[in-house]
Amino acid sequence: MTEQVITEQPSTDAGDAVDLSAAPDSVPEEGFRAGFVSFVGRPNVGKSTLTNALVGEKVAITSSKPQTTRRAIRGIVHADTGQLIIVDTPGIHRPRTLLGQRLNDLVSSTLSDVDVIAMCFPANEDIGPGDRFINEQLDSYPRAIKVAIVTKIDTVGRDHVGAQLLAVSELRDWATIIPISAIDDIQLDVVTRELIALMPVSQPLYGEDAVTDETDEDRIAELIREAALEGVSDELPHSLAVTIDEMNEREDKDLLEIHANLWVERDSQKGIIIGKGGSRLGDVGTRARGAIEILVGKPVYLNIRVKVAKEWQRDAKQLGRLGF
Numbered sequence: 001m002t003e004q005v006i007t008e009q010p011s012t013d014a015g016d017a018v019d020l021s022a023a024p025d026s027v028p029e030e031g032f033r034a035g036f037v038s039f040v041g042r043p044n045v046g047k048s049t050l051t052n053a054l055v056g057e058k059v060a061i062t063s064s065k066p067q068t069t070r071r072a073i074r075g076i077v078h079a080d081t082g083q084l085i086i087v088d089t090p091g092i093h094r095p096r097t098l099l100g101q102r103l104n105d106l107v108s109s110t111l112s113d114v115d116v117i118a119m120c121f122p123a124n125e126d127i128g129p130g131d132r133f134i135n136e137q138l139d140s141y142p143r144a145i146k147v148a149i150v151t152k153i154d155t156v157g158r159d160h161v162g163a164q165l166l167a168v169s170e171l172r173d174w175a176t177i178i179p180i181s182a183i184d185d186i187q188l189d190v191v192t193r194e195l196i197a198l199m200p201v202s203q204p205l206y207g208e209d210a211v212t213d214e215t216d217e218d219r220i221a222e223l224i225r226e227a228a229l230e231g232v233s234d235e236l237p238h239s240l241a242v243t244i245d246e247m248n249e250r251e252d253k254d255l256l257e258i259h260a261n262l263w264v265e266r267d268s269q270k271g272i273i274i275g276k277g278g279s280r281l282g283d284v285g286t287r288a289r290g291a292i293e294i295l296v297g298k299p300v301y302l303n304i305r306v307k308v309a310k311e312w313q314r315d316a317k318q319l320g321r322l323g324f
């Protein structure tokens with residue numbers, strides 16, 4: 001195994017800390033609703049951006065590269081009328097590798113459990129075979145109420161939005177169809193309200209301050225992966241994985257020490273990630289550290305080692321080790 005190390009020193013300012021409180025066991029208010037929703041749709045349709053916009057904090061990573069969301073991340077939306085727990089899935093697609101197969105299994109088990117499946121269609125792309133394939137798969141989850149969301153309406157004119165709403169309505173008998181823009185904050189309140197209205201009557205499932213039930217360690221690994229994904233070529237995104245070796249709170253000062261591994265599949269990819277004289281990896285470290293400091297609310301020392309795990313996407317043992 002080969003490796004290259006970069007260390008990142010802490011910066012001085014840090015943002016607000018995130019507090020994950022336990023679910024309260026109070027009696028539900030009259031008519032309060034709470035439940036689970038999953039956004040599905042082709043890669044790049046805006047599922048992660050929508051999740052983050054609804055939750056109001058960065059929980060799912062976003063990227064212009066398709067299929068970069070690999071695990072079910074929950075974001076929690078709090079409203080007076082109820083609570084929405086968003087389960088972000090990696091996306092339904094035809095599996096080509098063992099990783100692809102595992103991701104599809106993860107999607108299936110997630111979708112069997114949720115109360116609502118909201119399928120996303122970008123306003124700026126025609127409905128195609130990929131959308132039809134996913135729409136047909138939704139028949140396998142009869143328990144969930146199906147909702148359609150037309151995303152990115154800021155990118156097209158009104159007529160186009162109307163035409164897309166009509167095309168989407170012809171795919172199935174959706175409980176509702178909502179046009180939105182996550183970037184321009186158009187109709188996000190409607191999404192929250194309508195989705196909560198479709199949830200079962202329930203007491204709150206999470207405490208008021210909770211935004212996600214992912215561990216800090218998982219979120220930190222995702223932030224590093226997101227920083228590493230920025231500006232890399234098309235085939236590399238699927239080859240990247242991050243594991244955390246160690247996280248220590250320093251006793252002598254206010255500092256969180258993180259030792260992480262950034263895994264690639266081939267030696268040639270290692271060179272790309274590291275860049276000339278380590279320049280690219282240096283940028284990745286700086287970006288990741290900034291995002292992590294906002295998450296944990298204190299200065300961070302970040303150490304990233306780039307390691308090669310040959311063809312890990314096709315290797316069951318390696319997949320297990322990388323957390324899939």
Ligand SMILES: Nc1nc2c(ncn2[C@@H]2O[C@H](COP(=O)(O)OP(=O)(O)OP(=O)(O)O)[C@@H](O)[C@H]2O)c(=O)[nH]1
Binds near residue numbers: 043181
């Ligand atoms: N203009 C515009 N762009 C958007 C909007 N929502 C998302 N995008 C962009 O679309 C791209 C994909 O967004 P993501 O949220 O990562 O899409 P995703 O469906 O989660 O993608 P995967 O993780 O690959 O499944 C990003 O470049 C976003 O900035 C929107 O409302 N308006």
